[in-house]
Amino acid sequence: MEAQQTVYVNEFTNGILDPDKPMLGPVKDGGDIIANTTPGCWGPMITPCIRGGHEVTKPVFVEGADVGDAIAIRIKSIQVTSVATSSGNDKPVDGRFLGDPFVAVKCPGCGEMYPETKIEGTGPQAIRCAKCNEDVTPFVFTNGYTMAFDSNRNVGVTVHKEVAEEIARDGRSYMATPEKSVQNPIVTFAPHDLIGTIARLRPFLGQLGTTPSRPLPDSHNAGDFGQFLVGAPHEYGITKEQLEERTDGHMDINRVREGAILICPVKVPGGGVYLGDMHAMQGDGEIAGHTADVSGVVTLQTKVIKDLKIDGPILLPVVEDLPYLAKPITKKEKETALQVANQWGVKGLEESLPISFIGTGANLNEATDNGMQRAADAFGVTVPEIMNRATVTGSIEIGRHPGVVTVTFLAPTMYLDKLNLTELIKDQYHEAIE
Numbered sequence: 001m002e003a004q005q006t007v008y009v010n011e012f013t014n015g016i017l018d019p020d021k022p023m024l025g026p027v028k029d030g031g032d033i034i035a036n037t038t039p040g041c042w043g044p045m046i047t048p049c050i051r052g053g054h055e056v057t058k059p060v061f062v063e064g065a066d067v068g069d070a071i072a073i074r075i076k077s078i079q080v081t082s083v084a085t086s087s088g089n090d091k092p093v094d095g096r097f098l099g100d101p102f103v104a105v106k107c108p109g110c111g112e113m114y115p116e117t118k119i120e121g122t123g124p125q126a127i128r129c130a131k132c133n134e135d136v137t138p139f140v141f142t143n144g145y146t147m148a149f150d151s152n153r154n155v156g157v158t159v160h161k162e163v164a165e166e167i168a169r170d171g172r173s174y175m176a177t178p179e180k181s182v183q184n185p186i187v188t189f190a191p192h193d194l195i196g197t198i199a200r201l202r203p204f205l206g207q208l209g210t211t212p213s214r215p216l217p218d219s220h221n222a223g224d225f226g227q228f229l230v231g232a233p234h235e236y237g238i239t240k241e242q243l244e245e246r247t248d249g250h251m252d253i254n255r256v257r258e259g260a261i262l263i264c265p266v267k268v269p270g271g272g273v274y275l276g277d278m279h280a281m282q283g284d285g286e287i288a289g290h291t292a293d294v295s296g297v298v299t300l301q302t303k304v305i306k307d308l309k310i311d312g313p314i315l316l317p318v319v320e321d322l323p324y325l326a327k328p329i330t331k332k333e334k335e336t337a338l339q340v341a342n343q344w345g346v347k348g349l350e351e352s353l354p355i356s357f358i359g360t361g362a363n364l365n366e367a368t369d370n371g372m373q374r375a376a377d378a379f380g381v382t383v384p385e386i387m388n389r390a391t392v393t394g395s396i397e398i399g400r401h402p403g404v405v406t407v408t409f410l411a412p413t414m415y416l417d418k419l420n421l422t423e424l425i426k427d428q429y430h431e432a433i434e
Contacts, residue, residue, distance in 0.1 A: 003028040003063040009035035010178055012276075015044060015052025015103075016236070017059070017249075018215040019268040026061040026270060032076070033060050033273060033300040036178045039293035040206050040277030041219070042087055042186035043175075045102065046127050046137045048115050051236070053102030053219030054250070055183050059211045059272030062302050069266045070308035071210060072424060073273060074301040078203045078258045080153040080280055081176040082294035084167050086187045088144025089288045093137065101138035102225075103217045104234035109134025122168035122190050144191025147292055149201065149280070156280060156292065158197040164190040176295040186293065201280045203296060204257035209249020209313060210264040211272025214242060218276070222250040223360025223370060224403030248312040248360050249274065253399035253406060254282045255356075259318040261428055263421075265310045273302060285401040308419055311374055315356040315406060316425060319432045323395035326354045326408045328432045352393070352410035353425045353433075361403045368396055371407035379415040 007027040027033055035057050044050040065071055098104040098113070107115045110132040118130050127137040146164035147156040159167070164187070167174045171185030212221055217236055220226045226246055229238045247265055256262060264271070280292040319327065329337070329352065341349055357378070359371020375386045386407065390396060394409030416422040426433065 001026065004031065006032045006034060007060050009033060009057045009060065011058045011180055012038060012055050013052070013058055013218065015050040015054060015218055016215055017211050017218050017221055017274065019211050019213055019272065023059045023061040023270055023272055026063045027302060029062060029064045029302065029304045031302060033302065035275055035298050037276050037278050037296050037298055038178055038181040038183060039082065039085065039175055039186070039295055040279065041290045042293055043183035045090070045139050046186060047183045048105035048117060048136060048138065050183060051103055051114060052217035054207060054277050055181060056207050056218045056274045056276030059274040061270030062273060062304060064304045065266045065271040067266055067269060068307060068309045070305045070310055071264050071266060071271045071273060072303040072305055073208065073262045073264060075205070075256070075258050075260050076299040076301055078205070078278070079297045080149065080201065080203050080294045081296050082149070082174070083176065084146060084148040084174040084187060085280065085292050085294050086144060086146045086189060086191050087290045087292050088141040088191055088193065090139045090290060091142045092139055096136060096138045099233040100228050102219055103236055105136070105138045107132065107134055107136050117184060119184060119188055122165055122188055124189050126188050127184055141189065141191045143193045144189065145194035145197065146187060146190060146192055147199065153201050156199045156201060158194040159192065160195045161190070161192045164192040178295060199281055202254070202257065203278060203280055203294065204254050204282070205275055205298065206252045206277030206279050207250050208256055208262055208275045210247045210266060211268050211274065212247045213245040213267040214238070216246060219250055221246050222248050222404065223367060224362060224400065225250065227362045248358055250277065251313070251358060251399050251404050252282070252286045253315065253358070253404065254284065255315060255317040255321040255406070257318070261316040261424070263305065263310070263314040263316070265312065273300070275300070285398045287401055305420060310378055312360065313358040315358060316354070316428045317356060319429055322354050323397065323408055325392065326394040326410055328354060328429050329410070351413040353413055353416060353422065354408065354429065355411045355416070355425065356406045356408040358399070359405045359407055363403050364398065364401070364405060367403040367405045368407065371405050375407055378419060379411070
């Protein structure tokens with residue numbers, strides 16, 4: 001099929017990222033992907049026929065992307081379409097899953113794996129097995145809320161019981177769930193533990209990346225959640241070594257928002273760009289385990305970077321999201337630095353630009369080690385050098401609390417030149433550089 005300048009996406013996976021499944025597209029190198037995304041965690045979590053904990057878009061084949069390349073994905077726009085949503089901290093329900101409630105749900109009544117469901121009424125017992133009518137949800141809230149948004153999607157307010165139940169009765173409409181989505185709307189549960197709480201919206205993508213080289217549940221395409229697959233009793237169980245085939249598309253990093261660029265590894269032909277798990281807002285760490293899941297329309301632009309072999313994603317945030325120490329050095333700062341260099345006989349000054357390596361692991365320590373190792377491997381330097389640079393010209397920031405971090409620092413342009421990244425980064429930060 002001839003590559004298209006723009007590929008429109010409104011189809012979704014069953015929760016499994018499978019490199020052997022047909023992809024959408026192809027999209028031209030430099031072309032756009034426009035997608036209507038589904039809400040992330042909670043809806044799929046209470047929909048047992050979805051096998052990955054999320055419901056992401058079907059991957060798109062990118063023209064010219066070969067294994068060993070990378071794809072730079074520019075987030076051109078994110079628009080929230082949901083009117084309301086629900087979220088909160090979760091508690092798995094024993095007896096309703098095989099090893100992992102995100103992946104392998106089992107009906108406690110008839111024993112059906114991945115059962116189809118129906119909705120009867122509202123509340124946490126509304127999700128019923130279509131075969132035997134048993135309450136089948138594998139998760140309930142420990143503390144939850146229902147939030148409504150203003151028409152401009154600038155703020156959200158948590159609502160009381162009566163409004164939450166009104167929203168619950170027409171959940172797909174209030175959440176603007178895409179037509180081809182099969183998830184049960186989480187507003188059906190009508191949680192209302194927080195009332196009158198105001199939150200600012202700043203939407204981002206919890207899932208954005210490329211397809212792993214082996215079938216993986218989408219929410220577990222990461223070094224932290226992926227640990228649950230190691231030795232798991234269900235059909236998607238893997239070894240620790242096989243987890244290395246992940247691409248870390250599930251990051252929950254709130255800086256993956258409009259204006260940012262995410263550079264992703266290509267581990268299968270065409271890359272297979274997918275997205276989903278859009279959130280209305282989130283503080284660093286996603287400490288509650290979940291945040292306000294929403295539907296939305298996203299426009300991405302793709303660009304293949306040949307022969308950039310990386311193990312996990314590299315993020316170029318918008319300039320205001322950069323740590324203070326990692327912001328580009330200004331002309332005035334360079335002039336002052338040159339005076340200091342002349343005073344002390346330093347012959348030359350480094351030219352540098354910001355870069356952020358994603359690290360994931362079983363915990364935050366492992367994730368930090370992973371991010372620093374990825375940076376060291378990319379530049380062909382030692383981990384202690386990366387540690388020093390991240391300490392004095394950057395920062396380690398938490399993406400998701402179990403085990404996702406960003407290792408951000410000012411990298412010498414001579415390092416970036418070797419990876420053909422200098423011009424891309426200069427373009428991203430040109431206003432701050434000038």
